[in-house]
Amino acid sequence: MPDLKEVYFQTLRIRKIEEAIAERYSEQKMRCPTHLSIGQELVPVAISQYLTTRDKAYSSHRAHAHYLAKGGDLSKLIAELHGKSGGCTAGRGGSMHLSDLDCGFIASTAIVGNSIPLATGNALHQQLSQSDGITISYFGDGATEEGAFYESLNFATVRSLPILYACENNQYSVYSPLSVRQPASRSIAKLAAEIGVKSFSVDGNDPQRVLEASQAAIEFIRKERKPALVEYFTYRHREHCGPNFDDELNYREAHEVEEWLANDPLKNLQKLLSSDSDFSHFQARVSEQITQEIEAAFNFASSSPFGDPIDNERYIYAK
Amino acid sequence: MPNNSTSFATQLQKAQHHAMQNDPGMICMGLGIDDPKAIFGTTSGLQTAFGQSRVFDMPTAENAMTGIGVGAAIAGTRVLMTHQRVDFFLLAMDQLVNNAAKWHYMFNGQMSVPLTIRLIVGRGWGQGPTHQQSLQSWFSHIPGLKVVVPGLTDNAGQLLYDAIMDNNPTIFLEHRWLHNQIASEDECQPLTEQPRHTRILREGEDYTIISNSYMLSEALQAQKYMQQFGIQCEVIEIASPTNIDWHVLYQSVKKSRRCIVTDMGHTFCSLASEIANRIYSECFQSLLCPVTTLGLPHYPEPTSYGLTPDYYPNINSFIQTISGNCGVDIARITTTQHHDIPGEWFKGPF
Incomplete structure (x- = not known):
């Protein structure tokens, strides 16, 4: 089991980064659609405990936590949100198209479900090139309604590919609840199991359970060279896209929101660590460290220039 | 027919063999790629020569399989996919347009997509509304895609070889009626030379x-x-x-x-x-x-x-x-040939 303090640190770091983005979003300098990961940070932090840079990750529109947990550069993320040349795609992709090849975060894409085949193709490449790495494909519950999800799992099973399908089930596709999208009896984990993918289902906000399930799935993939899926039940605290809370719209029951806010992964980690006599000191220290790191990243973004539109025709084709 | 005659389909087959030889990491996939008809003869012998891990049949899942091709290509595998009709490939437009075409640009030149997609255009013999569309204009509309539309046996193989070896997503649109087109081997352009488009x-x-x-x-x-x-x-x-x-x-x-x-x-x-x-x-x-x-x-x-x-x-x-x-009056040609076949050799059904 990884050091829980490290898991706490990583989770807190992503939370504070996302909150800093939310706080400054109204300044209108980050001019692109932004889907915050607040409430869902634990899943990628836990998964990333068991990965190296030889393992590659793909994600979807809500990608900040996946990028950061894998080791994606913070300054390049913040500069990207600002559309600056120092951003991870120099302002071409924005929040929904992140990449940091140095750490093995290949890319996130904006169209629901369409990075699942790409990740599966990456796993095919790993198999063909006899790499010992595995691939992580992050997506949400909405993506499991896309044909690409079924088609990819089917092929990964037929071909026995080393890939983890990490489904963060936050139960809403924008404002549409699962109840209007999938039958009440549906379990995404069971669906995947029926396709032939080794599957796990877990409370995505419970640190120990999330670590255990992620470890079990990844060890299975590494050992058997076969696909696995983990369905992590979790919850986004804020609106689908943007910096605000939107509970005044009443699309989620008040008691449901309260229950999930009480089951916040960060709070759960704090509870687990509260008996540690050193924890409050640790908390204060890393919190300050993260604040400074965020400040530096925003300063980098601010000082980074916009690219020159004269280069807009570069890279239409590869050489 | 001269002794050294060759066909359009044979030239395509040669180009694929040559490409597979020259890039040991390259893969070929497509529905029916290794079946007895070998995609109008264009993939004959490929699986025998290069094995099942590099040349393989696939699920009937055009969209994800195209995305899987794109993902493998991004990771560094050269990929050739073949679809026996353009029309079925339309299920994969998301992967083609949103991912393959934009990838190199969107990620600021950091990655490329060495992927070629052979699409076969049907025509005649009752192919009807959804088995004969020729969509070169659609594909050409999307920045980042390369589109190749061969018409003659003498450079068909060269064009395909060049498309495969190119590091960009390329749509290779083959007309079904051309597969039996004959030329002399001597007229054919060397596969590995740059084609003139x-x-x-x-x-x-x-x-x-x-x-x-x-x-x-x-x-x-x-x-x-x-x-x-x-x-x-x-x-x-x-x-x-x-x-x-x-x-x-x-x-x-x-x-x-x-x-x-x-x-x-x-x-x-x-x-x-x-x-x-x-x-x-x-x-x-x-x-x-x-x-x-x-x-x-x-x-x-x-x-x-x-x-x-x-x-x-x-x-x-x-x-x-x-x-x-x-401003001249020239008589039309009258023909007894059926309008829905390329020649008497074509007997349907597909």
Whole structure:
């Protein structure tokens, strides 16, 4: 089991980064659609405990936590949100198209479900090139309604590919609840199991359970060279896209929101660590460290220039 | 038939073998790639030569399988996919347009997509509304894609080899009626040499015909026929709509002052109309008559033999246009051949 303090640190770091983005979003300098990961940070932090840079990750529109947990550069993320040349795609992709090849975060894409085949193709490449790495494909519950999800799992099973399908089930596709999208009896984990993918289902906000399930799935993939899926039940605290809370719209029951806010992964980690006599000191220290790191990243973004539109025709084709 | 004759399909098969040999990491996938018919003979022997891990049949899942090809290509595997009909591939437009085409650009040149997708265009024998679409104009509309539309056996293999070895997503649109086209092996361009995508195939002073794919065969017949009446047509092949040497086209039209552009698809919002538009812009003063676009009418192809005799332009469409615009009266060609087959060798069903 990884050091829980490290898991706490990583989770807190992503939370504070996302909150800093939310706080400054109204300044209108980050001019692109932004889907915050607040409430869902634990899943990628836990998964990333068991990965190296030889393992590659793909994600979807809500990608900040996946990028950061894998080791994606913070300054390049913040500069990207600002559309600056120092951003991870120099302002071409924005929040929904992140990449940091140095750490093995290949890319996130904006169209629901369409990075699942790409990740599966990456796993095919790993198999063909006899790499010992595995691939992580992050997506949400909405993506499991896309044909690409079924088609990819089917092929990964037929071909026995080393890939983890990490489904963060936050139960809403924008404002549409699962109840209007999938039958009440549906379990995404069971669906995947029926396709032939080794599957796990877990409370995505419970640190120990999330670590255990992620470890079990990844060890299975590494050992058997076969696909696995983990369905992590979790919850986004804020609106689908943007910096605000939107509970005044009443699309989620008040008691449901309260229950999930009480089951916040960060709070759960704090509870687990509260008996540690050193924890409050640790908390204060890393919190300050993260604040400074965020400040530096925003300063980098601010000082980074916009690219020159004269280069807009570069890279239409590869050489 | 000469001793050293070869076919369009054989040239495509050779190009794939050569590419697989030259890039040991390359893979080929497609529904039926290793079946007894070997995709009209174009993939014969590939699996035997290179094994099941590199040459494989796949689930009937055009969208994800295209995405899997894109993902493998991004990771560094050279990928060739084959679909036996364009129309089924439309399920994969998300992967093609949103991922493959934009990847290199969107991620600021950090990654590339060495992926080629062979798509086969059907026609005739009741292929009907959803088995014969020729969508070169659609694909050419998307920045980041390369589109190749071969029309002749002599460079078909070279064009495919070049497409495969290119590090960009490339759509290779093959017309079904060309697979049996014969040429002499001596005429075929060396596979590994850079192809010329814009070629003047016949020189002429009186009329410019810009064409590709199967329509090029009709155009070449028309050129030969018109020659008997003293009308010299210049026939230009544009084998890649995304890589046209525009100067060659303009120079030809400025000389001939008359122009036909063909299209295998509907002419509305087409490659042909785009070329015509550019010719109007660049050669306006030279033109003696309007540029003619010869392609499909703006309705789907009906299935019935009885409904389709005039659906596709043919040699007589050229004769009518050229004689009209040159002010001469030239007889149409009468033929007893069925309009829905490329030749007597074709017996259906598919």
